[in-house]
Amino acid sequence: MKRVRLGNTNIEVTPVGLGVLTIGYTQLDLPLDEGAALVRYAYDQGIRLFDTAQYYETYPYIREAFMDLDCSRDNPDRPIIASKSLVLTYEEMEEAIQEALRELDLDYIDIFKLHEVRQDPDWESRAGAWQCLVDYKARGVIGAIGVSTHHIDVAERMASVPECDIVFPLINYAGLGIRKGAEPGTAEEMAEAIRHCLDAGKGVFAMKAFGGGNLSGHYRQALDYVQSLGVHSIMVGMGNEEEIDRLVSYAEGTLPGDYVPDISGKRIHIDQGDCEGCGNCIDRCPNKAIFRNENGLAQVDGDVCLTCGYCAPVCPVRAIIMW
Numbered sequence: 001m002k003r004v005r006l007g008n009t010n011i012e013v014t015p016v017g018l019g020v021l022t023i024g025y026t027q028l029d030l031p032l033d034e035g036a037a038l039v040r041y042a043y044d045q046g047i048r049l050f051d052t053a054q055y056y057e058t059y060p061y062i063r064e065a066f067m068d069l070d071c072s073r074d075n076p077d078r079p080i081i082a083s084k085s086l087v088l089t090y091e092e093m094e095e096a097i098q099e100a101l102r103e104l105d106l107d108y109i110d111i112f113k114l115h116e117v118r119q120d121p122d123w124e125s126r127a128g129a130w131q132c133l134v135d136y137k138a139r140g141v142i143g144a145i146g147v148s149t150h151h152i153d154v155a156e157r158m159a160s161v162p163e164c165d166i167v168f169p170l171i172n173y174a175g176l177g178i179r180k181g182a183e184p185g186t187a188e189e190m191a192e193a194i195r196h197c198l199d200a201g202k203g204v205f206a207m208k209a210f211g212g213g214n215l216s217g218h219y220r221q222a223l224d225y226v227q228s229l230g231v232h233s234i235m236v237g238m239g240n241e242e243e244i245d246r247l248v249s250y251a252e253g254t255l256p257g258d259y260v261p262d263i264s265g266k267r268i269h270i271d272q273g274d275c276e277g278c279g280n281c282i283d284r285c286p287n288k289a290i291f292r293n294e295n296g297l298a299q300v301d302g303d304v305c306l307t308c309g310y311c312a313p314v315c316p317v318r319a320i321i322m323w
């Protein structure tokens, strides 16, 4: 598969990448050997960009998958690993970086980001964590730093932050999950912010091209749209070899033009018998997809949910399930 340089960095990635969230405990919860085998399968098929996060708890899969590979920065064929953390302070970010290095068994990580930066106040409040990333990059422990975000205003702002190398925005043709401040935003607005980031030399890889599965029935349209924006890579969460084969085939231009996937996808459900109405999931959902129903219990709006799985871990009674 061809390689693309990530903006002004010296990191080269494939035009599609594996989002490792899917195999972890918030979604498929694959056994270690199965998840690691899937990550390795993606590498063996040519994929070279792997995005994970402290929150996903998926480092063991990646370590296991690549334990026999030379993952040092001197190897141009190494898997490029990108991680990120939700933390606020310098000390917390330092711990997050050390945890990633330790659990991935690396002494260097190509990309580390602030995870899920929301409106500007959120960016400001995480200045300590950002400074830590800046310092670790200067020390040569991290290759490139950046943010992941669902927010147009954050993506727009990153275009003019000189230290920011990488922007990982949410984008899909239907605008699902895109935020602008406290309100929903549009695909056109995010596309414009992405253009500004690309013009500024940022490395851009995109998430949620399929809107968390809601656009999977329009496989080509969804990927073609995001690719047309000029992003360097599209990250896709995949849970089996067939999905990896399909994405590789798309990236290599061999996917049949009339390809239509099976869209009997998974959905998030809240067991009304178990839910205790604590509200944790409502606060956690970045897409405002959970509401309190007439019984005071949490319920998912399937039209808004992006099946990111972020809500499941905060439920004290494991009432949130995906099937």
Ligand code: SF4
Pocket (backbone or CB within 6 Å): 268, 284, 285, 286, 287, 288, 289, 290, 300, 304, 305, 306, 307, 308, 309, 310, 311, 312
């Ligand atoms: S309801 Fe849960 S899975 Fe759906 S968007 Fe919100 S956090 Fe993600």
Ligand code: SF4
Pocket (backbone or CB within 6 Å): 270, 274, 275, 276, 277, 278, 279, 280, 281, 282, 297, 298, 314, 315, 316, 317, 318, 319, 320
């Ligand atoms: S976190 Fe769990 S118990 Fe609390 S409201 Fe959500 S589903 Fe119900």
